[in-house]
Amino acid sequence: MNPRRRKLLLSVIFIVAGMGIATALALKAFQANLLYFYSPMQVAAGEAPTARPFRIGGLVVEGSVSRNPESLAVKFTLTDTLEEINVTYDGILPDLFREGQGIVANGQLLPDGTFDAFEVLAKHDENYMPPEVADALAKAGVKLPDSSHYTPP
Amino acid sequence: MSSLQSFLHMGGYAIYVWPAYVLTFIVLILNVILPLKREGQFFRALVERKKRLEKAQ
Amino acid sequence: MFEYFYKYGSPRHFYDLSKMFVPWLGGICLILLIAGLTGGLFFAPPDYQQGESFRIIYVHVPSAWMSLFIYVVMASAGAISLVWKVKVADALARASAPLGASFTFLALATGSLWGKPMWGTWWVWDARLTSELILLFLYLGYMALQTAIDDRRTAARAGAILSLVGVVNIPIIHYSVEWWHTLHQGPTITKLDAPSIHPSMLVPLLIMAFAFMFYYAAVVLLRARYEILENERNSAWVYELTEQRKG
Numbered sequence: 139m140n141p142r143r144r145k146l147l148l149s150v151i152f153i154v155a156g157m158g159i160a161t162a163l164a165l166k167a168f169q170a171n172l173l174y175f176y177s178p179m180q181v182a183a184g185e186a187p188t189a190r191p192f193r194i195g196g197l198v199v200e201g202s203v204s205r206n207p208e209s210l211a212v213k214f215t216l217t218d219t220l221e222e223i224n225v226t227y228d229g230i231l232p233d234l235f236r237e238g239q240g241i242v243a244n245g246q247l248l249p250d251g252t253f254d255a256f257e258v259l260a261k262h263d264e265n266y267m268p269p270e271v272a273d274a275l276a277k278a279g280v281k282l283p284d285s286s287h288y289t290p291p
Numbered sequence: 292m293s294s295l296q297s298f299l300h301m302g303g304y305a306i307y308v309w310p311a312y313v314l315t316f317i318v319l320i321l322n323v324i325l326p327l328k329r330e331g332q333f334f335r336a337l338v339e340r341k342k343r344l345e346k347a348q
Numbered sequence: 349m350f351e352y353f354y355k356y357g358s359p360r361h362f363y364d365l366s367k368m369f370v371p372w373l374g375g376i377c378l379i380l381l382i383a384g385l386t387g388g389l390f391f392a393p394p395d396y397q398q399g400e401s402f403r404i405i406y407v408h409v410p411s412a413w414m415s416l417f418i419y420v421v422m423a424s425a426g427a428i429s430l431v432w433k434v435k436v437a438d439a440l441a442r443a444s445a446p447l448g449a450s451f452t453f454l455a456l457a458t459g460s461l462w463g464k465p466m467w468g469t470w471w472v473w474d475a476r477l478t479s480e481l482i483l484l485f486l487y488l489g490y491m492a493l494q495t496a497i498d499d500r501r502t503a504a505r506a507g508a509i510l511s512l513v514g515v516v517n518i519p520i521i522h523y524s525v526e527w528w529h530t531l532h533q534g535p536t537i538t539k540l541d542a543p544s545i546h547p548s549m550l551v552p553l554l555i556m557a558f559a560f561m562f563y564y565a566a567v568v569l570l571r572a573r574y575e576i577l578e579n580e581r582n583s584a585w586v587y588e589l590t591e592q593r594k595g
């Protein structure tokens with residue numbers, strides 16, 4: 139390899155490696171800001187901001203959803219299996235919202251420890267299967283989010 | 292509901308599923324047509340240039 | 349070995365090869381597309397949670413994979429053209445950029461159409477979506493550089509450096525869903541244990557992914573062929589091509 143090509147090759151490696159290291163350091167420094175949501179445990183540990191709105195993510199506890207029959211207001215409990223937090227919300231829920239489902243709520247922590255959400259988004263998991271397979275798994279005792287929302291045509 | 296209708300209905304998600312597919316195929320087709328058109332233009336321009344050169348001689 | 353490489357990497361030879369391969373690659377792509385679409389739209393069952401809306405997966409996931417794959421090809425071709433001055437690598441990098449940008453746009457747009465009914469929002473600024481948007485800007489920046497710089501060799505070098513600087517974004521996009529809490533779900537197929545998607549849904553997805561691969565191979569050759577003509581517009585062999593076309 140002639141010296142000019144060697145020099146060029148080295149500079150290519152230098153660009154890629156340099157950008158890699160710089161970005162890794164920058165991302166490490168901003169780690170906390172890159173989290174799209176906090177878990178109930180982080181909230182319990184006081185890691186979440188109290189003065190400004192933030193997002194909280196977790197699973198909707200089975201049987202915890204209570205809807206107000208006259209309005210869109212809804213109350214439910216979020217869990218990360220370690221800590222729980224009560225959430226109140228007044229608005230339209232996404233199609234995937236159901237008990238056992240992972241969701242992300244955006245809002246503010248009230249002094250009494252409940253989370254007042256102004257936005258609720260559903261976070262679906264990476265599992266895809268036909269309804270029959272889900273039923274079979276459910277019968278076999280595998281824990282899956284409630285699939286009652288889907289009715290075959 | 293006929294089976295074609297229910298297929299087009301996509302369980303109520305038609306307004307999300309079909310635009311996704313249509314958009315994809317529009318973009319894929321454009322990416323074939325545009326370079327072919329440009330190649331045609333390139334050769335037409337080249338032929339023009341050749342004619343001009345032949346005239347000048 | 350390098351002699352062989354330079355011979356077959358010569359613009360003229362590449363032009364002929366491209367003419368030969370494009371119809372075959374395009375044909376295979378069409379067959380795979382038809383198979384993948386029938387499988388995905390008719391035969392795959394609806395998802396137990398997302399119902400029919402999950403069918404967007406068949407255009408969204410292959411587009412997202414291609415957006416990353418094409419970037420790696422573009423940056424590698426850029427590095428090769430930078431170090432070894434292979435003209436064909438230049439043309440391949442230049443031809444890849446609009447295709448990569450198209451697939452990145454499609455991944456974002458179809459993802460948005462999926463996100464609205466399922467997540468409840470068109471867009472969120474989580475790590476996965478934001479890094480994919482940065483990828484789109486990298487492609488667009490590369491394309492802007494190519495049009496802004498008149499001298500094609502300088503443009504190719506500047507583009508190669510830009511694409512190498514952006515390579516760091518590729519692992520970030522891929523691992524974003526594992527490194528940080530994101531609204532976007534984790535990997536289904538590329539994780540180390542068994543894919544968590546039922547085979548009846550997985551097979552059409554893989555067919556669509558191969559269809560998009562062949563599409564890229566066919567169209568990148570088509571585009572690179574044009575880039576080569578532009579690069580070599582003053583050479584005798586391009587001039588001779590007009591004879592064939594008229595006849």
